[in-house]
Amino acid sequence: MALLEVNNLCISFGGLRAVDDFHMTIEKGQLYGLIGPNGAGKTTVFNLLTGVYAPNEGRIILDGQDITGHKTIEINQDGIARTFQNIRLFSQMPVIDNVKAALENQYSYSLFDSLTHLGKFRQVEKEITERSMDLLKVFDLDRFAETLASNLPYGQQRKLEIARAMATNPKLLLLDEPAAGMNPNETAELMKTIELIRDKFGITILLIEHDMKLVGGICERLTVLNFGRVLCEGPTKEVLSNPEVIKAYLGDE
Amino acid sequence: MTDKILKAMTPKRKTAVNGKSPAMTYFVVLAAYAVLELCIKTGIMSSHLQGLLVPMVYYAIVAVGLNICVGILGELSLGHAGFMCIGAFGSAVFSLLTDGVLPDGLRFLLAFLVGVALATLFGFLIGIPVLRLNGDYLAIVTLAFGEIIKNLLNALYLGIDENGLHASLSNQMALGLSPDGKMLINGAMGVSGTPHDANFTISMVVLLIALFLAQNLVHSKHGRAIMAIRDNRIAAESIGINIVRYKMQAFTISAAIAGAAGVLFSHNISTLQASSQYFGYNVSIMILVYVVLGGIGNLRGSVIAASILYLLPELLRGLNKYRMLIYSIVLIVVMIFNWAPAAIAWRENLAAKFKAARKENV
Incomplete structure (x- = not known):
């Protein structure tokens, strides 16, 4: 089919x-x-x-x-995930956070956990970070994990956009x-x-x-x-x- | 090769938005508290200055709240004085109702929660229709909201007697209170007799809590979603981020923190009036100035800018005519030396240009 x-x-x-x-x-x-x-x-x-x-x-x-x-x-x-003709990154966020944001629907903890960093926060954040780094490694972007997305060279920005789309599985x-x-x-x-x-x-x-x-x-x-x-x-x-x-x-x- | 250069050039920091480490922010606040408290204890600080400390802190708190809305969420709000107003009146009325009934500490804690809850509720209600739209609607609606709340509370008469609560929008007589009834809100005269529970120490604790919540939010799943919406709404939607839900969360938290500042406001003043001086749109704009000059998205900057810019005009009162002149110069200086990423880039640019010009001259 x-x-x-x-x-x-x-x-x-x-x-x-x-x-x-x-x-x-x-x-x-x-x-x-x-x-x-x-x-x-x-x-x-x-x-x-x-x-x-x-x-x-x-x-x-x-x-x-x-x-x-x-x-x-x-x-x-x-x-279905997509990239855009004119690159649309979360430009004021670090490279790794662009990917983390796309994992949003796959990991969950409550708003209260977010505000206090208690409960499931530490455990889930660790998993999110590991997943994101693994994905960045595939695209050879792990070196830039903490770089602001807007500071990446053009070609890498395109790659990051694909990585972000891929993060949504x-x-x-x-x-x-x-x-x-x-x-x-x-x-x-x-x-x-x-x-x-x-x-x-x-x-x-x-x-x-x-x-x-x-x-x-x-x-x-x-x-x-x-x-x-x-x-x-x-x-x-x-x-x-x-x-x-x-x-x-x-x-x- | 370019990769290596790029990596060397990029500062190592957690996020661009809140460039400084959270621990440093708490340290700055605690250090400021220690120094000021020492000045009070040793009697160096005049009583006039002591009276300015609590307002300074609650304006810093609203600035932190507004920064969540403006800097993290990227939506403009011109009505944060309105949320402060709601927190102030809600908690003041609660305190009047329960004064003498509950032990002081518990009463203030509950009054605090009531004030915050009311501001949260109003933030939520405003958010429901407005945050579904894109564009500057939030600024317009919050501006109107702040003015409406202020004017409504100015005209509201609220009293209580053995028959329960009485409210009127015309005058005191219309309430028909029994002789041993108690006025809670007396129209333009406002609320008087609120116990003075808010002191410098409590205010600082609230500020630290607000900073703690705000900074944690930035470094969390929810914060990332909120900032993703700010940076690119269309892309955020394309990766499955629920725009309206996260905008609501950010705006409601922002309103709640403003409400907390309002509670400190009402418990630090003998007569609480919904006047333009305290809750008008000028105040909302003033808070926005603190946020912008502290660096949009920079929480620590908000606290510092609010403190300096609140104290300065008050301390310069002695200089009369020159007061506003000096204040505006300070505003310009702060503008040049603020910590917003854009301002930092602009300064570096300017410095590079100067260097280039000097080389040409030589």
Whole structure:
């Protein structure tokens, strides 16, 4: 059974049909790419999948469960985590606290314990810190644990955002243009990181990207979006050599 | 390579928000207490100055409370004097009702809890609608709340006799109290006869408790969630943080601490009046000034700024006309030398520029 099944997804803003009859099926463990020219509606699809917008029509099924119309917070608990096109870190908090904040729903102690540091506080905090450090080590960010998130170099900030998303234990990870603004070295490092987390955590990844080297290098299947509609989908090689896709990107003669 | 440089450059600190270690904060407060107490005992301190100590401490407490709202939660509140007002009147009425009935210590403890509970309740009630919204609504609503509470208490007459409590918003006669009844709140005349339970030592204890709770909150799961909302609401939502719940928690705690300061206020003054001088929006703004100049998000800074900026205009009273002039200069100096991360960065920038300019000249 597919991990994510999206059927007939539509949303309009005023008279503009931003996403129309969008469909997509992602199998467990796949590395899936969503590409398309600027303004095609890729980020809108992400926002629909994560509950930022509620679709006008259509169904989103995650792991057999209908999550259409769930709120952002619920969708995170359903098992979808995401990163953002323009990095959104908790910039005035240390790197490790960015990850700890994402563990929020997995560990609990009362507000009273928080205010007095009594009760379960010490025990649970110890577990949270260990989990966070383990996760930071995977992303090679443990050296920066106490650094302010805003002081990290750009590439590391992207990595931290992925680490934070991973901390919520998702089934499906959405990456919105993870390589945007990166130099070729950083992109190469990022590709390694993405493959590493897919293999290590056995997670399914859907990513939006413009960098065709990255898309062609790691994605197994692609969906191409143009003017809010699916232009074509299939295995990466086939899609990238499809004349329709080339036309959409480069224009007509 | 860059990683190494970066690591060397980054100061080792627990969090950016409350850069200083909590233990140091308690030490500073305790040291200040010891010195001031010594001055009182040895008779160095004038009685005028002694009278300023309790107010200084309760303003420091409200500043800590407001900093939780402004610095940790990142929402602007312009009505913390209103929460103080509620704590003050609630506890004063309770104290009048139980004076002579309960032993003094127990009565004050209960009055304290009543004041804090009422402020908490109002913080909660205001939070329910307002904290669901994003933007500056909290500032607007709290500003109005502070004024409404003040004006309402100014017009409220409350009395008690053998038939129970009587309340009126028109005048004292409308209460229809029996001859041996007792006035609790006498309109604009306020509450008089509240026992003087709040002394410097008790105030310092309350300040330490407020600091303890606030600093613990910052270094906890709840504090992290609250600061995550402050730093990026959309990202916080995307990792499953319940925005409204944590905003409510932070704001309610903030209101509760302001209420605690109000209790000290009412138990340190002979006649408690809901006047603009004590509970108007000017006071709310003044507390905000303490918080901003102490460093937004810096709890220790709030205490220091509140203490200095409260004492200064009082001590300068002798200088008459020049008082406000000196006060404003001090404000500017404090602005330059405060401990907010942004201010520290600005100072470093400025210093670097000066250095560069000097090199060019040579």
